[in-house]
Amino acid sequence: MPTLHEKVAIITGSSRGIGAETALTLARAGARVVINYLQNRQAADDVCLTITQEGGKCIAVQADVSKSADVRRLFATTIEHFGKIDILVNSAGILIFKQIAEFTDEEFDRILDINLKSIFYTLREASQCLADNGRIINISSTVTRLMLPKYGAYAASKGAVEQLSRILAREVGDRGITVNTVSPGPVFTDMFRADKTEEDFQRMAAMSSLGRIGEVDDIAQIVLFLASDAARWVTGQDVGANGGMI
16 A cells, blocks of 8 residues: 555545545555535544544544635644645535536536635645645546536536646646546445436446446545655546546
8 A cells, every 4th residue: 555654635525425535545544634524524523533543643624615715724724733735635526417408507606616616726725835745636527528418517617627637737846746637437425326226326337347336445546546656757647537437
C-alpha cells in the first residue's frame, strides 16, 4: 500500500459514499484526514470514529463548499489544527436526473453550485494554501464521455471540472503539485441507488467489461495512488474508473 505518513488531506463530501471510503483509505495509509460534511454531522462523526479507533487522526468540519467563505474557513481550520494541507480530494456532488427540457433554473443553479462552483472555490484556495508537492484529485464521471439522456446538466458540470483540473495542473506544476481527475462509472452509493430498479442495476452491470457495478473501494484505491508519491509524474490526467464501460 502507498504510504501517506503525516500527510494532511481534506476530502470534501466525505461523510458517506466515495468520499467516506476515500477518507478511510487515506487514513489507513497514514494521512491525517479532514472530513467535510454539509448537514449530516452524525455520519461525519461515524467516519471519524472509525478512523480514530484504527489509530488514525481525524477532524470533522462542517462547510458548504459551494460558498467561498465556507471554503476559506475549511482550509483555515485544517491549517489551524494540522499545520498544513498536502492533499485535496473533491468528492462533494449531486445528481439531478432529468431531461434538459424538464430542468428548472433553480435545479440547474444547484447542480452548478455543488458540482462546479465548489470545485472552483476549493481549487482557488488550494492553489494558494497547498504545500509544495501536494496532490489534488477531483471526482468527475464517465458520463462526460457518453450520450445518456437525463444526465445533461450533471455531465456538463463534470466536464467543466475536468477542464479546470487540466488547466490548474499547468498553473501549479512548478511547485510539484499534481492535479488529476478520476471518472467513475456506476458505483454503488446512495446517490447512485436512488430511483433505480434491479433491472437498471443489471443493465448497467452488463455495460462493464468486468460484468459488475463498481464499489466505493474501487475508486478510493485509485485516489490513494494519485495522492501518493508514486503518482508524482501523473498530472493533468483523467483516470477512467469504470470497469471498461467505455
